[in-house]
Amino acid sequence: MRWLFAAFVAQKAATLLGLFFLARYLGEFDFGRFAIALSIPTALEALTDLGLSWALIREGAGRPALARALAVATLVPKLVLAALTVAVTFFVCWSLSFPPELVEVAVLVAIAKAFDSLTYLARAVFQAHERMEFDAAAQSLDAVVRLALTLFTLIGGFGLVGLAKALVVAAAIVFAGTAAEALRHFLLPVRPAWGMVPALFWTGLPLAVVWLLESINLRSGIVVTGMSLGSVAAGNVAAAFRLIEPLVAIPAVIATVLLPLTSRYVFEERPTIPWLFRSSVKTGVLLGLVVALILLGAGPLLVGAVFGAEFDEARQIIRFLALAIVVLYVHMLLVPLVLALRQQRALIVAQLLGVTVNVAVVSLATPLGTAAAAVGLALGEVVVVAVLAFAVRQLRAFGAVAALRTAVLGVAPAAIALTAAPLGEVVATSLALILLLVLIRSLRIMEPREMSYLEGIGPGFGRVSRLLLAPIG
Numbered sequence: 099m100r101w102l103f104a105a106f107v108a109q110k111a112a113t114l115l116g117l118f119f120l121a122r123y124l125g126e127f128d129f130g131r132f133a134i135a136l137s138i139p140t141a142l143e144a145l146t147d148l149g150l151s152w153a154l155i156r157e158g159a160g161r162p163a164l165a166r167a168l169a170v171a172t173l174v175p176k177l178v179l180a181a182l183t184v185a186v187t188f189f190v191c192w193s194l195s196f197p198p199e200l201v202e203v204a205v206l207v208a209i210a211k212a213f214d215s216l217t218y219l220a221r222a223v224f225q226a227h228e229r230m231e232f233d234a235a236a237q238s239l240d241a242v243v244r245l246a247l248t249l250f251t252l253i254g255g256f257g258l259v260g261l262a263k264a265l266v267v268a269a270a271i272v273f274a275g276t277a278a279e280a281l282r283h284f285l286l287p288v289r290p291a292w293g294m295v296p297a298l299f300w301t302g303l304p305l306a307v308v309w310l311l312e313s314i315n316l317r318s319g320i321v322v323t324g325m326s327l328g329s330v331a332a333g334n335v336a337a338a339f340r341l342i343e344p345l346v347a348i349p350a351v352i353a354t355v356l357l358p359l360t361s362r363y364v365f366e367e368r369p370t371i372p373w374l375f376r377s378s379v380k381t382g383v384l385l386g387l388v389v390a391l392i393l394l395g396a397g398p399l400l401v402g403a404v405f406g407a408e409f410d411e412a413r414q415i416i417r418f419l420a421l422a423i424v425v426l427y428v429h430m431l432l433v434p435l436v437l438a439l440r441q442q443r444a445l446i447v448a449q450l451l452g453v454t455v456n457v458a459v460v461s462l463a464t465p466l467g468t469a470a471a472a473v474g475l476a477l478g479e480v481v482v483v484a485v486l487a488f489a490v491r492q493l494r495a496f497g498a499v500a501a502l503r504t505a506v507l508g509v510a511p512a513a514i515a516l517t518a519a520p521l522g523e524v525v526a527t528s529l530a531l532i533l534l535l536v537l538i539r540s541l542r543i544m545e546p547r548e549m550s551y552l553e554g555i556g557p558g559f560g561r562v563s564r565l566l567l568a569p570i571g
Contacts, residue, residue: 130333139208146215149305151222158226159361165226180212206262213269220280311449319471338415349430360438372496377548379501386427393420395527418472425479448485452478
């Protein structure tokens with residue numbers, strides 16, 4: 099857990115530094131064009147993997163020999179899928195009448211995503227073996243190489259096409275290093291289970307749909323804004339959305355660990371999953387509240403520091419995005435739990451409804467301008483969490499409603515942060531944080547057994563949770 103969290107922090111720090119240079123070298127117009135070109139292959143990334151990586155983690159958790167055989171057997175199908183996704187990216191960009199330069203950029207990014215997909219297969223082997231230190235090393239390598247080549251490209255003035263080529267080279271280097279470590283430590287001797295590949299595809303297909311809908315939900319606002327309001331507006335929306343990416347490091351780390359851990363618990367039929375579920379969701383809610391309040395106070399300052407004064411509209415967008423943080427955290431934590439329980443159909447339905455609400459708000463809420471993308475995301479996330487909490491029988495049995503009730507704690511602090519304008523952003527947010535922490539430490543948010551099962555996620559996270567959330571001893 100500690101290795102993963104350190105890798106996520108390093109990766110997000112490198113992302114922020116890269117965004118700092120990207121925004122200043124490209125400006126809001128070219129930054130918007132690059133964000134639009136990037137969104138197409140990123141949204142199609144699920145087709146490159148077709149859910150095989152998640153399926154390998156879920157089916158191979160606790161069974162290392164099976165994980166090794168499945169990983170080797172799926173390499174060739176993954177190569178075919180990668181080539182197919184590059185072709186689909188070109189067709190989508192051509193059908194949307196992208197300018198030739200943006201089509202070239204999108205195709206190059208799709209090639210980079212193809213290498214990334216092969217890297218995900220190697221990382222899935224690490225996660226199925228619950229050897230997160232190898233996964234952390236792969237992410238750290240990716241952050242360093244990608245940042246170095248991005249800076250070299252920007253300083254050299256190679257433009258958008260050169261930047262996309264740099265992403266391809268970086269992805270190829272990371273894949274080579276990650277695959278070498280996976281082969282050396284986990285894939286020898288090579289004994290592929292060819293006969294199980296069709297079953298793994300059948301298992302992975304709904305997981306690919308889940309991944310695809312996740313990508314569409316997060317990026318549809320950028321594309322729709324760009325088509326309706328232009329590249330400058332899309333650049334501001336992309337800037338605000340990219341700024342919150344480092345803030346989802348904690349739920350992303352927990353979600354990464356939860357999928358193999360919960361899958362193993364389900365396979366072993368352990369009766370302790372409800373405690374792990376409730377502790378994870380409650381922690382996600384509380385940490386989301388803290389991060390949302392910090393973002394309300396410091397978000398506009400971060401926009402100016404990272405992107406510059408040119409991205410003025412992003413300052414307002416970030417305020418609306420702060421309202422989506424809590425439900426975004428909960429959504430990210432529910433996905434691995436629902437997948438481990440093999441309830442992907444309910445998840446797909448919830449995601450479809452969420453994406454529909456998201457796109458409808460962005461398309462119809464023209465008076466909100468660029469802020470509609472953030473409002474659409476927030477409302478879409480609320481729909482996804484609500485549908486999952488009430489539609490999945492296991493989650494109700496685990497105490498989903500009680501766990502989500504923790505979000506009520508954010509009402510009073512959020513009211514202070516949003517309405518105390520005369521005090522200033524920093525003062526109002528500080529008071530809201532103090533009130534939130536008082537409420538957290540005054541109420542018994544966590545039961546002792548729930549706290550103990552946080553240790554199943556990671557000892558370091560358990561200690562932080564005990565310090566921040568609820569002293570119970």
